[in-house]
Amino acid sequence: MLELKNVHKTFNIGTINEKKALQGIDLHLDPGDFVTIIGGNGAGKSTMLNMIAGVYPIDAGKIILNGDDVSRKPEHARARHLGRVFQDPMRGTAAGMEIEENLALAYRRGKSRGLSWGITKKEKELYHEKLKILELGLEDRMTSKVGLLSGGQRQALTLLMAALQKPELLLLDEHTAALDPKTAKKVLELTEKIVDENNLTAMMVTHNMKDAIRMGNRLIMMNDGKIIYDVRGEEKKNLHVSELLQKFEEASGDEFANDRMLLS
Ligand SMILES: Nc1ncnc2c1ncn2[C@@H]1O[C@H](COP(=O)(O)OP(=O)(O)O)[C@@H](O)[C@H]1O
Ligand SMILES: [Mg+2]
Incomplete structure (x- = not known):
């Protein structure tokens, strides 16, 4: 369905603002996979979705969508295979x-x-x-x-x-983050319903760890442009927020203190 092979993306190469946003992403999605994606601010979550959609060209690696190498294809050529929902309700x-x-x-x-x-x-x-x-x-x-x-x-x-x-792939980037909790819950329920009824393959970035554990069949954690944790099925369902926090701290050496992930 979707295959990312060693995808790299650096913004502002050679300048003082150089930022390695993706540092070798490998990911394989099967048809019907519903992947939730978590990670701290600046981990590369949005960049990964943007690279899949072709918003910016990748520096290295390959993106294969439904057997088709789209690595060099422009955004408009990929658009009909993709559905996208962003954080900002005004945007869609x-x-x-x-x-x-x-x-x-x-x-x-x-x-x-x-x-x-x-x-x-x-x-x-x-x-x-x-x-x-x-x-x-x-x-x-x-x-x-x-x-x-x-x-x-x-x-x-x-x-x-x-x-x-x-769409062959539905990309959701914190699409309920700007909504009040009650409305967010409703939109998440709709998300599950729509993904389910249409048998969609989906990737959903969220800052809510409970939602990330509860929804979908697979969970990915990103940090510093890399996928640092990938879990699915029963193992995912049985996760606790505390374990995710621990994983994050192990990988990043940082604490999630003050991060909005802890607040929700
Ligand atoms: N268009 C861009 N130009 C320059 N830097 C960018 C751009 N998009 C993202 N970045 C940088 O890449 C890193 C990853 O950003 P992003 O993918 O938005 O993180 P996340 O969605 O996980 O919070 C950040 O350091 C961010 O500032
Ligand atoms: Mg983002």
Whole structure:
């Protein structure tokens, strides 16, 4: 499904701001894997997802998506294989457009037609049905402007849009971090539901260790541009937050004190 081979990325090479963000990432995902990713600030989590999506070129190594070497392919060429949701609820949807128009854009992604043909009755039925899954009542507000929605509603919609074309890989980068705890919980439940119902392969960065343990079938810890811990199945389910903290401290020589991971 996804294969990262010895992926390296250094930002600002040769300058005083040089930063080795990824230092030899090796990772193999099987179809249906749902991987949670944790690690301190600056560990390279977002960079890893950005490299998979082709936001920046990699310096060395290989990225293979569904058997296809995409290492040198630009972002737009990879986009139709991927769904992405970011931390910022404003980023995944167009505020000035209606809910159904946003969905139509997601639905037609990669097709040449855009919105020029209008939204058909059949499409509206599909969007209505999909929006119902969210249980937010948005199916009755399909012509409302997205800018009127709350952050949580927008993230839920972004998630739906990201999954609409059944991407080969869903990339979630702290997508509930900007939401209040109750809304975050709801969006996480939706995440599990959408991943499950569509049999998606997913990578989810979170700073919440409990969520990282509870969700998905595999957990990865990153530190200083490397994967320092990779655990799956029963072993993962049986983990405790204290063990994760210990692993982190062993690997990094740092404590998690004051880090927001401890607070949530
Ligand atoms: N576009 C960029 N330009 C320069 N440095 C970057 C860029 N993106 C990330 N970095 C640096 O790379 C390191 C890893 O960042 P990031 O992947 O965002 O960490 P995380 O998501 O784990 O908090 C950090 O030191 C960060 O400052
Ligand atoms: Mg990040």
